[in-house]
Amino acid sequence: xxxxxxxxxxxxxxxxxxxxxxxxxxxxxxxxxxxxxxxxxxxxxxxxxxxxxxxxxxxxxxxxxxxxxxxxxxxxxxxxxxxxxxxxxxxxxxxxxxxxxxxxxxxxxxxxxxxxxxxxxxxxxxxxxxxxxxxxxxxxxxxxxxxxxxxxxxxxxxxxxxxxxxxxxxxxxxxxxxxxxxxxxxxxxxxxxxxxxxxxxxxxxxxxxxxxxxxxxxxxxxxxxxxxxxxxxxxxxxxxxxxxxxxxxxxxxxxxxxxxxxxxxxxxxxxxxxxxxxxxxxxxxxxxxxxxxxxxxxxxxxxxxxxxxxxxxxxxxxxxxxxxxxxxxxxxxx
Amino acid sequence: xxxxxxxxxxxxxxxxxxxxxxxxxxxxxxxxxxxxxxxxxxxxxxxxxxxxxxxxxxxxxxxxxxxxxxxxxxxxxxxxxxxxxxxxxxxxxxxxxxxxxxxxxxxxxxxxxxxxxxxxxxxxxxxxxxxxxxxxxxxxxxxxxxxxxxxxxxxxxxxxxxxxxxxxxxxxxxxxxxxxxxxxxxxxxxxxxxxxxxxxxxxxxxxxxxxxxxxxxxxxxxxxxxxxxxxxxxxxxxxxxxxxxxxxxxxxxxxxxxxxxxxxxxxxxxxxxxxxxxxxxxxxxxxxxxxxxxxxxxxxxxxxxxxxxxxxxxxxxxxxxxxxxxxxxxxxxxxxxxxxxxxxxxxxxxxxxxxxxxxxxxxxxxxxxxxxx
Numbered sequence: 001x002x003x004x005x006x007x008x009x010x011x012x013x014x015x016x017x018x019x020x021x022x023x024x025x026x027x028x029x030x031x032x033x034x035x036x037x038x039x040x041x042x043x044x045x046x047x048x049x050x051x052x053x054x055x056x057x058x059x060x061x062x063x064x065x066x067x068x069x070x071x072x073x074x075x076x077x078x079x080x081x082x083x084x085x086x087x088x089x090x091x092x093x094x095x096x097x098x099x100x101x102x103x104x105x106x107x108x109x110x111x112x113x114x115x116x117x118x119x120x121x122x123x124x125x126x127x128x129x130x131x132x133x134x135x136x137x138x139x140x141x142x143x144x145x146x147x148x149x150x151x152x153x154x155x156x157x158x159x160x161x162x163x164x165x166x167x168x169x170x171x172x173x174x175x176x177x178x179x180x181x182x183x184x185x186x187x188x189x190x191x192x193x194x195x196x197x198x199x200x201x202x203x204x205x206x207x208x209x210x211x212x213x214x215x216x217x218x219x220x221x222x223x224x225x226x227x228x229x230x231x232x233x234x235x236x237x238x239x240x241x242x243x244x245x246x247x248x249x250x251x252x253x254x255x256x257x258x259x260x261x262x263x264x265x266x267x268x269x270x271x272x273x274x275x276x277x278x279x280x281x282x283x284x285x286x287x288x289x290x291x292x293x294x295x296x297x298x299x300x301x302x303x304x305x306x307x308x309x310x311x312x313x314x315x316x317x318x319x320x321x322x323x324x325x326x327x328x329x330x331x332x333x334x
Numbered sequence: 335x336x337x338x339x340x341x342x343x344x345x346x347x348x349x350x351x352x353x354x355x356x357x358x359x360x361x362x363x364x365x366x367x368x369x370x371x372x373x374x375x376x377x378x379x380x381x382x383x384x385x386x387x388x389x390x391x392x393x394x395x396x397x398x399x400x401x402x403x404x405x406x407x408x409x410x411x412x413x414x415x416x417x418x419x420x421x422x423x424x425x426x427x428x429x430x431x432x433x434x435x436x437x438x439x440x441x442x443x444x445x446x447x448x449x450x451x452x453x454x455x456x457x458x459x460x461x462x463x464x465x466x467x468x469x470x471x472x473x474x475x476x477x478x479x480x481x482x483x484x485x486x487x488x489x490x491x492x493x494x495x496x497x498x499x500x501x502x503x504x505x506x507x508x509x510x511x512x513x514x515x516x517x518x519x520x521x522x523x524x525x526x527x528x529x530x531x532x533x534x535x536x537x538x539x540x541x542x543x544x545x546x547x548x549x550x551x552x553x554x555x556x557x558x559x560x561x562x563x564x565x566x567x568x569x570x571x572x573x574x575x576x577x578x579x580x581x582x583x584x585x586x587x588x589x590x591x592x593x594x595x596x597x598x599x600x601x602x603x604x605x606x607x608x609x610x611x612x613x614x615x616x617x618x619x620x621x622x623x624x625x626x627x628x629x630x631x632x633x634x635x636x637x638x639x640x641x642x643x644x645x646x647x648x649x650x651x652x653x654x655x656x657x658x659x660x661x662x663x664x665x666x667x668x669x670x671x672x673x674x675x676x677x678x679x680x681x682x683x684x685x686x687x688x689x690x691x692x693x694x695x696x697x698x699x700x701x702x703x704x705x706x707x
Binding site: 027028029030031032033036085087088148149156157158159161162165234237238239240241242243244245280281284287296298299302 | 505
């Protein structure tokens with residue numbers, strides 16, 4: 001066990017040093033892409049826990065990310081900033097009273113999201129499969145409608161702005177490491193084996209004594225915690241949030257990432273995030289005037305990107321890594 | 335002899351190339367995605383403005399670098415960072431709308447890059463930021479313009495207000511309309527709410543019929559406005575509707591509402607029939623020539639003005655690539671001849687401009703009046 005901790009510490013230290021160096025020497029564009037990448041890795045890895053590892057086809061991440069983003073934003077903004085920007089109705093006393101620094105705000109975001117997940121679990125895990133997808137999809141809509149209409153808590157469609165920008169590459173790196181470590185430890189623990197059992201055959205798992213509801217709820221709450229933290233990081237990175245940012249498209253993007261990387265594969269989710277999030281930026285050169293024509297082609301990158309996605313899914317039906325991990329594949333070749 | 339001429343020619347060519355630098359202006363805009371239509375309209379205006387003034391006074395060539403943000407916040411942040419650190423632009427035009435411009439503001443403040451947002455009307459965009467400016471008026475002003483026009487020109491004593499709850503823009507205009515309209519002695523009978531994407535407005539229309547106001551103030555976007563007008567006509571409600579620049583996408587509006595859209599009045603930034611300056615007359619003529627006699631949309635006019643504001647500031651600087659100098663001179667813009675009128679930008683970054691009131695007649699925007707601040 002101590003060998004494991006030494007290895008973990010070494011890897012973490014190496015990653016943090018690398019991130020520190022990139023922050024000092026890379027240009028702001030690359031750093032921004034890395035920051036975005038980090039946030040989406042947190043979201044994708046935690047979403048994969050419920051959707052890939054436990055096999056529950058849930059479409060809720062946009063809801064939890066929204067909760068996390070709003071909680072962090074409201075905790076980081078001070079009283080004057082809130083009074084200044086709440087335009088549609090005056091902020092409620094509770095909203096005015098809450099205030100905290102960055103890291104507590106992120107943790108509170110995670111805890112709130114995970115409490116919501118706990119309550120939600122009683123309702124949504126009464127159904128399975130496609131029905132679960134629809135119920136959880138509804139949850140995402142409810143959160144967004146709440147954000148638009150309860151303007152004394154969320155400032156409605158105006159959203160919140162002027163959130164302090166404290167989410168730098170280092171903080172995002174820390175939370176990426178934490179989320180990956182936690183999720184991997186769960187996957188390789190007895191809980192992880194129970195989750196996989198539920199994925200492969202829910203009835204059989206129940207028959208051999210797995211408490212299906214409990215395990216599903218654990219997975220759901222863990223997933224929600226990191227989605228909340230990721231949402232908080234996103235709010236602090238962009239410094240402004242509004243309800244339309246957390247539409248179903250966000251869930252859809254995450255779904256593409258984890259299906260592309262391989263459902264149930266944590267390293268696959270990381271790979272998928274790199275391809276989808278960074279790929280969209282790398283392909284920007286296609287939009288620019290090029291060798292063949294002098295005019296710009298806005299949107300060409302989207303077309304090429306879609307073709308790449310189709311090709312990957314045609315040749316790797318189960319995603320790039322299937323449900324294996326990168327290290328499984330490398331070991332086989334040794 | 336030939337050789338000397340050739341050498342001379344080549345050296346002259348090289349030297350002029352060396353003397354005249356390329357000055358880059360970045361443009362962040364939604365050229366794809368849900369609001370790409372507005373981005374494309376604005377791009378047309380910026381392109382034409384660039385054609386009209388492709389160089390600075392000192393012969394430096396201006397190069398426009400377009401980056402698409404697909405109307406998305408995270409992509410806007412990427413795009414702005416790319417323009418600043420990779421393309422090394424001196425100034426930025428964008429991002430078109432308020433919600434994306436709010437992402438731009440802290441980044442350009444950090445890297446001291448002067449920026450002009452073409453149609454970001456939310457008042458918080460330029461808040462405490464010496465590098466952020468805009469080319470348009472702000473939401474509170476447009477609401478006040480509508481209230482002033484309703485009282486002074488339409489002599490409307492009572493009004494019903496329709497607000498699109500899911501659009502910050504709509505709420506911003508309506509709130510200021512109500513405040514100012516009451517101050518001017520008008521009476522707001524009812525405030526009704528809709529949500530973008532609604533299709534059936536019969537319930538709110540019948541409550542308008544019951545209230546029987548002189549006018550209906552509806553700062554909505556074109557798709558909802560079109561449906562409301564169409565259904566009002568079938569229900570036999572012939573009230574004067576007043577809207578904001580959100581309906582200026584006349585293709586959508588008249589395409590759906592057809593002749594039900596006639597008589598709709600809305601406040602806007604610009605109407606080509608009332609071109610206020612020499613430059614705007616020139617701009618309108620060239621626009622018609624370049625784009626098939628299409629009516630100049632106000633987005634194009636504001637896009638062009640953003641470009642002219644930046645170029646004017648660059649001309650005042652000894653070194654046009656000096657970001658600090660350009661930023662300082664943008665906020666010193668005084669009575670600059672622009673497309674939408676004479677532009678003055680104070681330290682706050684919010685220009686004082688007059689608005690026009692247009693009326694829809696046969697799918698065209700007919701100029702009705704100019705309202706001064």
